[in-house]
Amino acid sequence: MEPDLTISLESFSNETDANSLGNSVMNAIQALHKQHQLDLTSLKRVLISFDFASALKKVTEEYGHISPSSFTESKQAIAIAQLVMKGAREEFTLVLGIDFFYEWFNSDGRCEIREDNISVVLHRIHHELIHVHEKNVLAQLDASRLIDDYDDALLMSATRSWSEYLANLKSASSAPDETVELFLEQLDTIIKEVPKEIESLIRKYQHRLIPLNEMYLAVKKRIKLILNAYAYAFGYVDALGFDLENCFPKITKSLKESQLSDTLHQLGTSFKIVTESYEQGLIESYDAFDEIVKVIDRMFKEFGLSLERTQSENGTGLYVHVK
Incomplete structure (x- = not known):
């Protein structure tokens, strides 16, 4: 069964690029789902934003999380993706920053997906979908338990x-x-x-x-x-x-x-x-x-x-x- 999800894009100034990126992400998810038999149950939305931190904060608040995810100040890490769960796995949203798709944009800042740049981003999507699959496989774990x-x-x-x-x-x-x-x-x-x-x-x-x-x-x-x-x-x-x-x-x-x-x-x-x-x-x-x-x-x-x-x-x- 094909994943039943929506691709949302925020802060794009160019509608053509937004549509191209959104369609490419949807096609990639469908292809990886079919090829690797991934359980993508509960993945309802992929949100792609130029402002990753704000987008993540908005989703965590929508899902009733007490606090948004925090990021290290150490220079070695930059956050570009986060899977957010609502309740006990009733709904997932995958939040992706625009840097997640860095290789798919040319020097003019336009979306340009080619044979020589597709694989890096496709692998990142594959990685994130494994997280979704894992969370569904381990549905018996209480994701909403109180953590001190x-x-x-x-x-x-x-x-x-x-x-x-x-x-x-x-x-x-x-x-x-x-x-x-x-x-x-x-x-x-x-x-x-x-x-x-x-x-x-x-x-x-x-x-x-x-x-x-x-x-x-x-x-x-x-x-x-x-x-x-x-x-x-x-x-x-x-x-x-x-x-x-x-x-x-x-x-x-x-x-x-x-x-x-x-x-x-x-x-x-x-x-x-x-x-x-x-x-x-x-x-x-x-x-x-x-x-x-x-x-x-x-x-x-x-x-x-x-x-x-x-x-x-x-x-x-x-x-x-x-x-």
Whole structure:
């Protein structure tokens, strides 16, 4: 059955480009749905906007989310796509920024889809549709459950990073070589630079230059960045069967020398364990992500932060211990 969805476009000054892009996205979704037998149930709208942050905020408010998604201030990541769910998977909207389609626009800013530029964006669409498929397959998980600050740091980071791993693992067949190399290079940059950013933030807190909450929130975003970068890269590596040491000696060296080397290795192992459970239809609750949660908790500890869930008359909270 063909997906029953609407493509919406915002802030386009040229109607021809808007129609061309919208039709191309719809055709791509239909083709990928048919080729890969994707479950796109509940995907009702794809919203493409020149102002990604505002479009995402609008959708999250429409769907009754308490707060919109937040983005890292770290220079290594730019958000261009987000799947937003209404209630317990009753409706999905995929929000895409115009940068998602960068390769489909020429130097004059006009939409121009050619044989030599179609594959990169097509793969990005494939990746996002894997997210939709996964959310439908795991419909038994309560997407509307109350998440406290402790769960946000650990459980939600675990489910989201694994989801990115799965999306690249399952969409690797459509990934151009340059896209795979880009994600591996990005991981190389992130594991070299982001731990230093984290250590700098913690030192600022220790020297009383920033408050604890500001430091913690900034560190949490950067740990999520490391998790997702590893997930993106190793989704490809595991799907395509690379001999990483021979094919990408630079990233192999960086991983071995990283202070997070052992933790990242454990992260990759835990991703594979959850994926096996997913393939066998054995994920029945969020307990399936426990091993990834433990790895992320260890990553916080690697930087001297220990997270503790607290209980009071006001409900659950989070206490951050700093060594």
